[in-house]
Amino acid sequence: MPFIRNGDWADDDFATVADEAPLPDGAVIVSLARFRKERETLLARNAALGVRLAAPESPETLGDDLHRLSVVVLEFPAFKDGRALSWARLLRTRLGYTGEIRAQGAFLIDQLAHMTRAGFTTFDGDARITPEALAHALAEITYPYQPAPDGKKTIRELRAG
Amino acid sequence: MYRYDEFDARFVAERVEQFAGQVARRLAGELSEDEFKPLRLMNGLYLQLHAYMLRIAVPYGTLAPRQLRKLADVARRFDKGYGHFTTRQNLQLNWPKLKDVPAILRELATVEMHAIQTSGNCIRNVTADHFAGATPEEIEDPRPLCEIIRQWSSLHPEFTFLARKFKIAVGAALHDRAALLYHDMAVEIVKNGEGRTGYRVSAGGGMGRTPYIAQLMCDFVEREDILAYLEAVLRVYNQDSRRDNIHKQRIKILINTIGAEEMRRRVAREFEEIKAQGYLTLPQAELDRIAAYFAPPQFETIAEPVAEYEAAKRQDARFADWCAHNLAAHRAPGYAIATISLKPIGGVPGDCTSEQMEAIADLMDRFGLEEIRVSHEQNLVLPHVRKRDLPAIFARLCELGLGTPNAGLVTDIICCPGLDYCDLANARSIPVAQKIAGRFADLKRQEEIGELKIKMSGCINACGHHHAGHIGILGVDKKGVEYYQLQLGGSGAEDAAIGEIMGPGFTAEEITDAVERVVDEYLRLREPGERFLDTYRRVGMEPFKNVAYLEQLHAVY
Amino acid sequence: MTKGLQIFTANRLIDGRVVYWQGARWAESLAEAEIFDDSEAAEGALKAAQKWVAERVVVGIYLFGVRLEEGVAVPLKARELIRAAGPSVRRDLGKQAEGLYRPPPVHSQIRHAQTTPGPARDPFDVSI
Numbered sequence: 001m002p003f004i005r006n007g008d009w010a011d012d013d014f015a016t017v018a019d020e021a022p023l024p025d026g027a028v029i030v031s032l033a034r035f036r037k038e039r040e041t042l043l044a045r046n047a048a049l050g051v052r053l054a055a056p057e058s059p060e061t062l063g064d065d066l067h068r069l070s071v072v073v074l075e076f077p078a079f080k081d082g083r084a085l086s087w088a089r090l091l092r093t094r095l096g097y098t099g100e101i102r103a104q105g106a107f108l109i110d111q112l113a114h115m116t117r118a119g120f121t122t123f124d125g126d127a128r129i130t131p132e133a134l135a136h137a138l139a140e141i142t143y144p145y146q147p148a149p150d151g152k153k154t155i156r157e158l159r160a161g
Numbered sequence: 162m163y164r165y166d167e168f169d170a171r172f173v174a175e176r177v178e179q180f181a182g183q184v185a186r187r188l189a190g191e192l193s194e195d196e197f198k199p200l201r202l203m204n205g206l207y208l209q210l211h212a213y214m215l216r217i218a219v220p221y222g223t224l225a226p227r228q229l230r231k232l233a234d235v236a237r238r239f240d241k242g243y244g245h246f247t248t249r250q251n252l253q254l255n256w257p258k259l260k261d262v263p264a265i266l267r268e269l270a271t272v273e274m275h276a277i278q279t280s281g282n283c284i285r286n287v288t289a290d291h292f293a294g295a296t297p298e299e300i301e302d303p304r305p306l307c308e309i310i311r312q313w314s315s316l317h318p319e320f321t322f323l324a325r326k327f328k329i330a331v332g333a334a335l336h337d338r339a340a341l342l343y344h345d346m347a348v349e350i351v352k353n354g355e356g357r358t359g360y361r362v363s364a365g366g367g368m369g370r371t372p373y374i375a376q377l378m379c380d381f382v383e384r385e386d387i388l389a390y391l392e393a394v395l396r397v398y399n400q401d402s403r404r405d406n407i408h409k410q411r412i413k414i415l416i417n418t419i420g421a422e423e424m425r426r427r428v429a430r431e432f433e434e435i436k437a438q439g440y441l442t443l444p445q446a447e448l449d450r451i452a453a454y455f456a457p458p459q460f461e462t463i464a465e466p467v468a469e470y471e472a473a474k475r476q477d478a479r480f481a482d483w484c485a486h487n488l489a490a491h492r493a494p495g496y497a498i499a500t501i502s503l504k505p506i507g508g509v510p511g512d513c514t515s516e517q518m519e520a521i522a523d524l525m526d527r528f529g530l531e532e533i534r535v536s537h538e539q540n541l542v543l544p545h546v547r548k549r550d551l552p553a554i555f556a557r558l559c560e561l562g563l564g565t566p567n568a569g570l571v572t573d574i575i576c577c578p579g580l581d582y583c584d585l586a587n588a589r590s591i592p593v594a595q596k597i598a599g600r601f602a603d604l605k606r607q608e609e610i611g612e613l614k615i616k617m618s619g620c621i622n623a624c625g626h627h628h629a630g631h632i633g634i635l636g637v638d639k640k641g642v643e644y645y646q647l648q649l650g651g652s653g654a655e656d657a658a659i660g661e662i663m664g665p666g667f668t669a670e671e672i673t674d675a676v677e678r679v680v681d682e683y684l685r686l687r688e689p690g691e692r693f694l695d696t697y698r699r700v701g702m703e704p705f706k707n708v709a710y711l712e713q714l715h716a717v718y
Numbered sequence: 719m720t721k722g723l724q725i726f727t728a729n730r731l732i733d734g735r736v737v738y739w740q741g742a743r744w745a746e747s748l749a750e751a752e753i754f755d756d757s758e759a760a761e762g763a764l765k766a767a768q769k770w771v772a773e774r775v776v777v778g779i780y781l782f783g784v785r786l787e788e789g790v791a792v793p794l795k796a797r798e799l800i801r802a803a804g805p806s807v808r809r810d811l812g813k814q815a816e817g818l819y820r821p822p823p824v825h826s827q828i829r830h831a832q833t834t835p836g837p838a839r840d841p842f843d844v845s846i
Contacts, residue, residue, distance in 0.1 A: 055404070056404075058400065079196065079199075079322070080199055080282065080322055081322065081404050082282075082319075082320070082321065082322025082323060082399060083399060083400060083404070085318065085319045085320075085321075085322065085399070086319055086396055086399045086400045087400075089318075089319050089396075093434075093438065094434055108192075108196055108200075110179075110183065110200055111321075111322070113318070114316075114318040114319070114321055114322075115318075117318035118318050118319055128191065140175055140178070140179045140182075141172065141175050141176065141179065141316060142171060142175060143168055143171065143172065144316070144318070145172070145312045145313060145315050145316070145317075146313060146317050146318065147440040147441065148318050148319075155168040155169075155172070155312070156447065158168060159166070159168065
């Protein structure tokens with residue numbers, strides 16, 4: 001299923017595997033529950049690994065294993081549920097995660113700028129989420145007030161010259 | 162007051178165009194109503210009983226004459242010629258059309274105004290003492306910090322989809338005129354033992370279905386760390402709040418569930434880290450830069466007593482009455498803080514017509530008054546008035562129907578729009594407030610009663626702050642009939658307290674009499690110097706409950 | 719399983735105005751509204767009317783109860799009476815000031831439990 005990674009259409013090179021389904025070869029994404037259960041096996045595999053966190057699940061629970069993951073998928077069960085914005089920021093700041101952070105579920109074009117600033121690199125949403133919509137969303141507010149992991153210069157920094 | 166630079170102006174202009182785009186997408190069917198609703202709320206746009214309602218932000222309740230004029234103009238051109246000042250210092254228009262809102266916002270942007278985040282599950286308008294900068298009893302003006310918080314919270318990438326609304330208030334004075342401890346977060350400017358200025362932060366206050374008084378989070382946050390601290394509180398709230406039950410999603414519920422100590426621990430953890438990373442450090446230079454915008458006007462050296470003022474009081478009893486109740490002490494000799502009551506007996510509390518707004522702006526220009534404030538008690542305040550100008554100002558206010566001498570008295574009722582306007586309401590509130598005000602209209606009687614804050618809400622959402630009323634009234638719906646519940650002993654001041662519910666509700670016919678009996682009982686029981694609140698705290702609910710339900714008792718026999 | 723008489727209403731998307739389903743179109747006056755006395759028919763019409771939501775004409779369609787007084791529909795609840803007329807504290811605003819509201823013939827709509835005997839009060843007697 002095509003989605004947007006780093007601003008452009010991309011193919012999902014991971015297989016998202018349900019908890020009870022057998023693991024295929026190659027790159028997989030599993031739930032946190034499955035990761036906990038089959039941690040050794042999953043980490044021992046010679047393939048990229050990702051974990052999908054539900055909205056109440058903090059990335060902190062992944063501990064050091066986080067840095068062995070190629071992707072962290074953060075769920076948006078409803079677009080009004082903005083917890084993933086904090087999880088993404090946590091990943092980028094306290095936890096120092098540099099891999100792919102993927103948004104999956106229900107979110108609006110109107111959230112893409114916030115999500116990007118929070119640290120999301122990949123968007124797996126509905127048909128309205130396109131590279132054009134993303135580019136437009138990112139250009140709507142030129143200068144932000146707040147510092148964020150995206151490193152964009154804040155208004156205060158610009159004022160200081 | 163704060164003036165936008167090119168960055169602020171561009172930010173607001175871009176937000177307006179972003180909203181215009183959202184409206185266009187809604188009208189084109191690219192956004193459903195469910196999707197559009199939170200987006201329009203984030204720009205202050207509700208759908209009420211009769212029409213849309215637009216809540217325009219008045220940051221920390223401060224307006225310049227040109228802004229007041231623009232509000233008047235917008236109300237006249239796009240609405241029905243009036244606005245309503247709210248308990249969070251904002252202004253509401255009751256009849257805008259969705260298709261006109263982008264144009265309204267563009268007009269507002271020309272005078273550095275907007276409707277950003279006046280509703281929605283995000284950080285709302287930051288409110289402050291309406292006497293800021295003028296009262297002699299403040300440590301410093303709280304508004305520079307309000308402005309800094311406003312900028313930090315505007316379209317915050319992490320905190321724009323919170324579990325519920327988040328209201329912040331900043332205080333700096335001994336007397337709390339901003340109902341600080343009823344806010345999701347209260348920031349009090351304080352001095353520590355070493356004389357250093359910093360911030361005491363509390364969180365978890367709120368009105369509504371389950372009222373709470375805020376609890377202490379940190380008794381001293383250093384100046385430069387305040388944004389890091391606020392960020393830490395918001396992050397814990399965003400991460401840990403419930404999302405499954407809309408009635409349990411305010412921070413007050415989170416703190417009361419996990420306990421204040423655990424909340425402090427979680428916040429401290431985030432805070433230490435954010436502080437260490439340094440990106441939210443607030444340099445003194447930035448504080449000073451913002452504070453410079455709020456420097457008070459150059460005060461003239463005026464000797465007290467001011468002859469013209471004293472003479473006018475002797476000659477004009479009405480003026481003397483107004484001065485006795487509507488003026489507060491100013492830090493500069495020869496000056497006063499003047500409250501313009503928007504509670505004329507029989508009027509709609511908090512409403513102001515376009516003509517009145519323009520006339521007030523003219524008055525301000527005439528007397529060199531650069532600022533006017535909106536109080537959360539739904540009145541207007543002129544913070545820096547020369548006493549010698551007061552007689553002329555009062556005369557003009559009287560011509561405008563704005564000279565009611567009832568600030569802080571029993572007829573100065575805080576009242577939400579209620580079922581006459583609001584989609585959420587269960588009962589009408591305005592006619593009840595009007596009836597009660599009418600019952601106590603006699604000024605001598607009001608003076609005899611003294612300070613008595615009646616606050617009235619038309620539903621459990623408590624926009625009328627009834628939990629903080631010395632007498633609080635809540636409108637409820639009992640099988641399609643409007644009933645009114647009484648609460649006694651609430652306070653929104655530094656002695657914050659939640660009113661106690663008296664008992665079963667009264668009908669619309671009965672409520673005025675019930676309130677009157679309660680007030681009369683206070684007069685009967687009070688000891689010298691006691692306000693209603695003091696007597697209530699001394700004698701409790703029982704005596705008031707007995708007299709309030711007297712009529713029903715008689716009916717039984 | 720009749721729920722009594724019902725009318726359905728909504729707000730217009732473009733300007734927020736209160737409208738009532740008249741049978742073929744959305745009308746601005748309660749007096750023009752189609753009255754359903756069969757709840758199945760009402761539910762059916764409500765479902766069909768959702769197309770007006772999809773077409774971005776109205777939002778928030780719902781049914782509310784009325785009774786008939788001399789052939790005129792009178793809402794059972796205060797909220798709907800106020801929506802039909804306008805704010806009770808500003809008789810110069812809303813439908814009541816635009817000729818779009820006809821007061822019911824018998825004034826007992828917003829039922830106040832009267833403790834003094836006498837004729838039923840005007841529901842919009844603001845000296846409540």
